[in-house]
Amino acid sequence: MHLETVLRDAAPYALGTLVRRYGQFDACEDAVQEALFAAATSWPTDGIPDSPRAWLTTVADRRLTDSWRSESARRRRELAVVGAEPPGDAEVSDEDDTLRLIFLCCHPALSAPSQLALTLRAVGGLTTAEIASAFLVPEATMAQRISRAKQSIRTAGARFVLPDATDRSQRLVVVLQVLYLIFNEGYAARSGDSLQRSDLTAEAIRITRMLLRLQPDEGEVAGLLALMLLTDARSSARETDDGGLVPLAEQRRDLWDSDAISEGVALLSRTLGRGLVGPYQLQAAIAAVHDEASSDEATDWRQILALYDVLERVAPSPVVTLNRAVALARVAGPRAGLALLGTLDGDARIATSHRLDAVRAHLLERAGDLAEARDAYNRAARAALNRQEQAYLLAQAARVGAALP
Incomplete structure (x- = not known):
């Protein structure tokens, strides 16, 4: 099994064990991150241990208690909690704490970007550097975001338990949205040199499988x-x-x-x-x-259009309207699709996205308006942040431009 896969499997178990033992999510999560770094450094040379979960839990436990003992102002209180003797090998529970961790990371006290970042780190096992790279922000910025998120959880008095039925139902909406965003960022990377990031899509699928087993x-x-x-x-x-x-x-x-x-x-x-x-x-x-x-x-574009009609009633959004316009164009012609796209002009929720002009360019080309299509392809390329999408849109603009009389 690949080293990264082993680490991502073991990390939630180690974190869950420590949080249930000590109750301080922020300190426990920091300790697990240190243990993950130690594993990534030593395992390629020493080999993967027989019980990766126990190894990670033991190292994280020792890092945590060592950290507490080094703080003289808190020495007496922390020694009373963790005991005066150095810990032995920590026993890792077979209990799957993934669901508790997901719901904790998606606590309503956190903003959506913080929920996403914290879930990727605490449950997905991604490093701060990897998360920062995925969202094109400096590592220091992402570290601050995660640190503030953990502090917000502590301030809110969140407990490491599953929410009650009512709260769980409400928070599940956020959990699913976070997993959906992780997957989308992997499948269609918003920026960078690569069109897709298989590590993020695989992680989103892995966590969603766990969630389905638990729910x-x-x-x-x-x-x-x-x-x-x-x-x-x-x-x-x-x-x-x-x-x-x-x-x-x-x-x-x-x-x-x-x-x-x-x-x-x-x-x-x-x-x-x-x-x-x-x-x-x-x-x-x-x-x-x-x-x-x-x-x-x-x-069957008629069936797709009918499904988008229902989706727009259930969960209306500019993206749904955009996709519905594509389906409508396949059923009723490009002019019908362009008319629907026109309803999104001026919508601030999609104003900065390149997708509106990209779809408009495609439909204008199908309608025979080649000069307008070329201009729309060029506008979309200027707005696109992913280099592969930029290259594709510029190539489309050049192809359409070459066909002009």
């Missing part, structure tokens, strides 16, 4: 996992050999992961009809229609 009756958890699987199934066909973007219509479908598609469809089939249908289940249903079509031309 098997939550239809939207199953819907989110299905959506991730059905979307990630196309990842190997989304890039050229040199990392360039391949749009959905041009992808080689024989490269799609049929096992992931089958699992996603099966999850969705078990979920739909069991209760109220939420936005993740609807998005998964749309992804399934795409994945089960033998080609772009064979795709």
